[in-house]
Amino acid sequence: MLMYINLAAVIIVVAYALYLFFQMVYSRYTFIKLGKKPNMEWNVGERVRTVIINGFGQKKLFKDKKSGIMHAILFYAFFIIQIGLIEIIIKGFSKGFEYPLGSFHKYFSFLQEWTTFLMLGAVLYAFYRRYIEKLKRLQWKRDAKAAFVVIALTVLTTTILLTLGFESIMLEREANFVYAPFSSLVLVVFGFVGPTIGAVLFYVFWWIHLLTVLVFMVFVPQSKQAHELFALFNLFFKKAGPVGRLLKIDFEDETLEEFGVGKIEDFTQRQLIDLYACAECGRCTNMCPASATGKTLSPMNLIVNLRNHLTDKGALITSRAPWVPALAFSADTSANQLALQASGGATIDTVEMPQLIGDVVTSEELWACTTCRNCEDQCPVMNEHVDKIVDLRRYLVMTQGEMPSEASRYFQNIERQGNPWGTNRNERVKWREGMEDIVKTVDEVEEFDVLYWVGSMGSYDIRNQRIAQAFARLMHEAGVKFAILGNHEGNSGDTARRMGNEYLFQDLCAQNIAVFEQYNVKKIVTTDPHAFNSFKNEYPEFGLEAEVVHHTELLRDLLQQKKIVPTERVEEKIVYHDSCYIGRYNGMYDAPRDILSMIPGVEILEMKRNREDALCCGAGGGGMWMEDRQGTRINLARTEMALETNPTMIGSNCPYCLTMLSDGTKAMEVEEDVQTLDIAEIIDRSVVYTKGVVN
Structure with a gap:
């Protein structure tokens, strides 16, 4: 019995x-x-x-x-x-x-x-x-x-x-x-x-x-x-294709009245799976440069808050209880859930829900993100945080018209002059003054094998112009038949896209692809990792058909083929900084280190956070152009890591990173003791040119 x-x-x-x-x-x-x-x-x-x-x-x-x-x-x-x-x-x-x-x-x-x-x-x-x-x-x-x-x-x-x-x-x-x-x-x-x-x-x-x-x-x-x-x-169900590639908005879809994500249900189902897959292990926040430097952004809290909001709102929309009242330890109990229980039949119309942007996620959190993907790289369940942040930014920028003043100014300058500073677009080619015999535009040559995309930093920024000049000398010495677009060159649109202005990005993308097709461009090399990532991983979705390489890839090949031979000793202890868009976005960690190892006299140092764990410089996602108003500046935190290795030089492969790290050494008053140079500039110091070029 x-x-x-x-x-x-x-x-x-x-x-x-x-x-x-x-x-x-x-x-x-x-x-x-x-x-x-x-x-x-x-x-x-x-x-x-x-x-x-x-x-x-x-x-x-x-x-x-x-x-x-x-x-x-x-x-x-x-x-x-x-x-x-x-x-x-x-x-x-x-x-x-x-x-x-x-x-x-x-x-x-x-x-x-x-x-x-x-x-x-x-x-x-x-x-x-x-x-x-x-x-x-x-x-x-x-x-x-x-x-x-x-x-x-x-x-x-x-x-x-x-x-x-x-x-x-x-x-x-x-x-x-x-x-x-x-x-x-x-x-x-x-x-x-x-x-x-x-x-x-x-x-x-x-x-x-x-x-x-x-x-x-x-x-x-x-x-x-x-x-x-x-x-x-x-x-x-993870998003297929290159990591970090953003979702395309179809602006020809006349049914779209809003752009970006303004409500939790505006995310895709695939994005919403992320929310319940989160293990709340804190690895993402632990590695986030914004969180580490005192910003309000915590990638983990972002996901958790979105999940709780989805549970609350989903329960109201579907009239399906989000939790079992009998379990006192039940997770995610919120005011809205309690209201649902008490009402006995509450609906989305009778219970006031918090606003997704403002109540659930603040604009300060969204603009603190540098899109570095450190969070995503660490996530054991491969959650994607950046695309959600960009989708929310898109809503603010393109639907609400709300953005920091610096972002608004950036967009205006890009639209009017094709560069972030608003400098006259016809001055884009001035960086090659004195080098016209080796740096020619597509209109000045009958044919070329490689298009060098200089980018706005290399074209207009005085410090980064030296990188463009060094790289041009090295390609000329190696016999690379290259050309630049000159004043035909625009802006890649990468930063505009990650700041939420997808419309501007697609407009720039279409213009650039049209120029590439006009000049029959088959191979593109650039010193800008952000442009490199966009051209290689995002432009093909819009029609680009061209091989895209980063300048460190090309330089390593030229060194290995003995087309460039570094002979002068560079007696420097160089700590190398991995940029996010070459590293975590494209998995390229060895090429720059291989180059440094081939330069006589160089001693390579490593920061405590290197390769895929490298801390962002703070420039990505529009950070280069916006004020860092919360906590410590990210570039200072990264510079401190570099200085802990006692280097005589900080090496970089990105004009944005170089600028941020240079600002860091200046702020710490060590710029006279610790130089900041691009990989191309370091090679440039070791090469004795044989083709009449003076460096």
Whole structure:
């Protein structure tokens, strides 16, 4: 009779828990479906590979090796323990039940117990990292929900071992420390209670384990643990193509009345999956240059706030409860959710929702972003923060007409003169004065192999003109047949796009592609990583068909082919700064270092944050043209990192980075001791020219 009562109770509890679980999961699904349908590129092979490498391979988690090992244990232990869970549940109704594996069952027991033990160790280490070591990126997580996860997983794992141990006492088994070491330890320690008490304790811990599993199951989709459900989907449906490529707006679509994202449902469904996939691990915020220098932007908080807003608004739109009232520890409980519960039938029309921009996300947060992708590179579930920020900027700029005064001035200067300063567009070619014999425009040559896109910085900025001149000398020495557009050159539009002015970007893009086609351009080289990224990864969507290379790529090839031979010693200790748009956007880290290693006398130094972890200089996303009003200037933080290596020179591959780092050395009054040079300028110092060029 007791067995049937136990069975009935289990069926009722499990059925109710499963009902709540699927209700929660389905509610999140319906909230995601509120977003716009994305244009998916179904490259299944690439998507499966992403899931294998970053999901099952846990690649990004191992950027922090300690946390990576811990999480890998938790991840794989979860699957193994689920297999054992079914056997444990059946044990409650069939005394001594075991999977019919014959002699192999002992190996299953061995795997189950060691997996459970390792999982318990990983959970305790997570507790240590959060509450004792007090890992910086986890400090904000010392709350009841985080504690509940640790407690629940601790109870879940220990009750497995206790249940198995007391089962052995109940069945009067002998200890087997080879294949069942931990349950045997329970058997040895508590064996004195005898089989009757052992049976009672077996069912006590069996019920505790079952209830813990069910409660945690219902908790998961309502908390940050939802990433356990959505992360693999997020990886699979990740935006295909080059990283950081922004979504194109179809301005010919006459149904569009607003541009950008002004409401949560304006995001695509693919973007909304990100919100529930977030693990709230803090890795993104920990690496964010804006957050590190005292700005209000926290990439993690941005995602969490958007998620909570989606849950609130989705519940009102779909009339689907976002959480289960019975669970006091439920996550994301907000005023709107409480209003929904109290009203018994509230709708989007009767409950006032906060404004997406202003209440959920502030404009200060949006304009603090440098679009460096440090957050995205760190994210273990490959969330994309930058595209959401740019979409929100688009709404402010193109729909609301709201932007910092510096942004407005920047757009006006680009529209009127094609450069950020508003300098006369006809002065774009003046940087080559005295070099007209080696630097010719497309109108002055019959043919050329490479178009050198100088960019606004190289054309107008006095300091960066020296980079353009050095690079031109090196190409001439190597026999590269190149030309420049001269006054036909415009602006790449990269910064305008990332500041939210997609219309201006597309206008500039169309103009530039028309010029490239007019002069039959097949290969483009540029010293500007931002233009390089736009031409290579974004312009093809608008029709560009040309090979695009960065000047460090071309220079490395020329050095390796011995077309340029650096012979003069450059006795400098050079610390190299990785620019975001060459590094994290395009994965190019070796070319500049290879170049420096080929210059005699150079000693290469590395900052504590280098390569994919390199800190942004602060110029990206329009930061070059706007005042840094909050906290510390990002360029000063990066300059400090460079100076920690005691260099005599800071090397760069980007005119924006060079400017920011030069400003940093000036602000710290070390510009006379530590020079800031582009890679091309450093080579220029080592080359003895043989073709009549004086450097």
